[in-house]
Amino acid sequence: MDSSKNYKLYIDGKWTNSDSGETFPSINPVSEGVIGNFQKGNKDDVNRAVEAADKALEKWSEIPAPKRGIILLKVAQLLRENKEKLARELTMEMGKVLVEARGDVQEAIDIAEYMAGEGRRLFGYTTPSELKDKFCLTIRRPFGICGLITPWNFPFAIPAWKIMPALICGNTIVFKPSSDTPLCATRIIEIFEKAGLPKGVLNLVTGPGGTVGMSIVKHEKVRCISFTGHKDTGASILKEAGLKKVGLELGGKNGIIVMDDADLNLALDGVIWGGYGTTGQRCTAASRVIVHEKVKNKFEKMLVNRIKKLKLGNGLNPKTDVGPLINKKAQEKSKMYTEIGIDEGAKLLIGGKIPKMKGFFFKPTLFTNCSIDMRISQEEIFGPIVSLITVKNFDEAIDVMNSVEYGLSSAIYTKNMNKSFKAIEKIETGITYINSSTIGAEVHLPFGGIKHTGIGTREGGWTGIEEFSEIKTVYFDYSGKLQKAQIDE
Numbered sequence: 452m453d454s455s456k457n458y459k460l461y462i463d464g465k466w467t468n469s470d471s472g473e474t475f476p477s478i479n480p481v482s483e484g485v486i487g488n489f490q491k492g493n494k495d496d497v498n499r500a501v502e503a504a505d506k507a508l509e510k511w512s513e514i515p516a517p518k519r520g521i522i523l524l525k526v527a528q529l530l531r532e533n534k535e536k537l538a539r540e541l542t543m544e545m546g547k548v549l550v551e552a553r554g555d556v557q558e559a560i561d562i563a564e565y566m567a568g569e570g571r572r573l574f575g576y577t578t579p580s581e582l583k584d585k586f587c588l589t590i591r592r593p594f595g596i597c598g599l600i601t602p603w604n605f606p607f608a609i610p611a612w613k614i615m616p617a618l619i620c621g622n623t624i625v626f627k628p629s630s631d632t633p634l635c636a637t638r639i640i641e642i643f644e645k646a647g648l649p650k651g652v653l654n655l656v657t658g659p660g661g662t663v664g665m666s667i668v669k670h671e672k673v674r675c676i677s678f679t680g681h682k683d684t685g686a687s688i689l690k691e692a693g694l695k696k697v698g699l700e701l702g703g704k705n706g707i708i709v710m711d712d713a714d715l716n717l718a719l720d721g722v723i724w725g726g727y728g729t730t731g732q733r734c735t736a737a738s739r740v741i742v743h744e745k746v747k748n749k750f751e752k753m754l755v756n757r758i759k760k761l762k763l764g765n766g767l768n769p770k771t772d773v774g775p776l777i778n779k780k781a782q783e784k785s786k787m788y789t790e791i792g793i794d795e796g797a798k799l800l801i802g803g804k805i806p807k808m809k810g811f812f813f814k815p816t817l818f819t820n821c822s823i824d825m826r827i828s829q830e831e832i833f834g835p836i837v838s839l840i841t842v843k844n845f846d847e848a849i850d851v852m853n854s855v856e857y858g859l860s861s862a863i864y865t866k867n868m869n870k871s872f873k874a875i876e877k878i879e880t881g882i883t884y885i886n887s888s889t890i891g892a893e894v895h896l897p898f899g900g901i902k903h904t905g906i907g908t909r910e911g912g913w914t915g916i917e918e919f920s921e922i923k924t925v926y927f928d929y930s931g932k933l934q935k936a937q938i939d940e
């Protein structure tokens with residue numbers, strides 16, 4: 452890869468420089484070296500991108516949805532052909548270990564194929580009228596121009612979760628990716644270009660969130676904003692978006708309950724994968740383990756033994772278990788939260804340090820004797836730090852699980868079927884796993900959270916279509932006379 456290469460914006464089917472004349476680097480979190488330079492977009496670039504999306508809208512939305520789906524299938528095919536190369540670049544750009552990077556690209560392939568199929572459905576419904584000789588139905592329409600703003604932690608999958616349904620519904624797009632992963636975003640666009648997507652339908656503007664992101668959010672021609680990222684960014688977007696449709700996928704403080712009858716080896720795998728996979732940088736990361744007092748000591752030892760064996764390193768090395776954090780700021784944040792945890796009186800069992808090696812690494816960290824009011828049990832750290840909270844019984848476990856402001860994902864390990872069902876009913880999250888970790892979303896199912904994780908947004912599955920289309924209600928009167936609902940007897 453040529454680190455001095457300047458990558459461009461993609462507007463109206465052309466690769467173009469920003470009006471700002473400035474660039475920013477994307478940094479490899481292992482080598483701390485530059486991967487490439489990207490355009491520091493500004494408001495004028497956003498205006499150009501919106502104009503292009505506006506110009507392309509009518510033609511694109513008139514293409515029958517099943518035919519739009521054919522482009523998505525081509526995209527899926529190209530992603531598949533380039534999967535290994537893309538996964539390696541993803542690992543270089545954000546540090547995720549290669550097996551997980553392959554999963555990220557695979558998720559983009561899956562959603563492209565799934566949404567291509569939805570192009571043959573895009574269901575509305577029909578229903579009888581309360582009047583004679585009258586017929587009622589609903590149809591789906593695109594919003595128009597969608598502004599898609601994405602984070603860095605799933606740099607192929609998350610843009611794909613938005614781009615694919617938005618396109619199949621007939622929208623055009625202005626896409627603003629995270630400044631930590633602009634290369635992956637550029638690769639997505641290259642693939643759409645190769646697949647023959649008409650110009651102007653999908654536009655890429657890289658650059659700072661406060662200028663590029665906010666200009667998209669405030670642009671009067673943008674009808675729908677779909678955002679995934681931090682809760683504070685989401686809140687400011689909601690405030691500024693005005694009368695647009697806004698979808699927000701925000702943070703999490705997800706928990707795994709380990710009951711006294713749990714298969715502890717299974718739970719151990721789940722906590723390690725959920726807590727330390729992607730270096731804890733998943734919105735669904737299991738950052739809290741809520742463990743029954745009867746198995747606490749045993750499970751704690753099992754965890755420490757396993758954490759000791761986790762190998763930190765370059766994700767391209769097949770022996771690496773845990774990659775780096777995304778950047779220096781994230782590394783410092785993990786360090787800060789370790790100090791907070793110690794100050795709050797939690798017991799540091801393992802980790803808690805920046806290792807002596809190049810790159811933004813942080814040692815997998817486990818705290819025990821945590822209480823629910825501690826900041827390390829409440830706040831999203833987005834690093835390899837897990838808090839263990841001991842409980843006396845099932846009811847207390849549920850209370851602890853629900854004691855946070857977020858509501859994304861949760862898990863319970865138990866062999867008791869009644870308790871599993873009770874947990875499904877009582878836990879306040881958008882997703883609950885029984886006897887598996889807090890992660891593992893599949894593209895044909897709704898994904899999203901409650902409380903401060905969002906505002907009811909559910910991407911994936913059929914609900915993904917609902918996020919990117921509007922309903923029109925149609926009354927078809929074939930009586931040949933004026934009929935009045937609610938008035939005619």
Ligand code: NAD
Nearest residue numbers: 601602603628629660661664665680681684700701702734
């Ligand atoms: P972030 O909020 O800092 O950035 C997300 C995107 O918003 C980036 O593209 C950024 O440039 C842009 N942005 C920043 N400020 C903006 C502004 N004022 N106006 C408009 N756009 C702006 O989040 P991040 O650090 O990239 O991602 C981590 C966060 O994302 C975590 O909180 C994580 O839980 C969350 N996340 C949630 C989900 C989910 O589906 N619920 C999935 C992945 C990540």
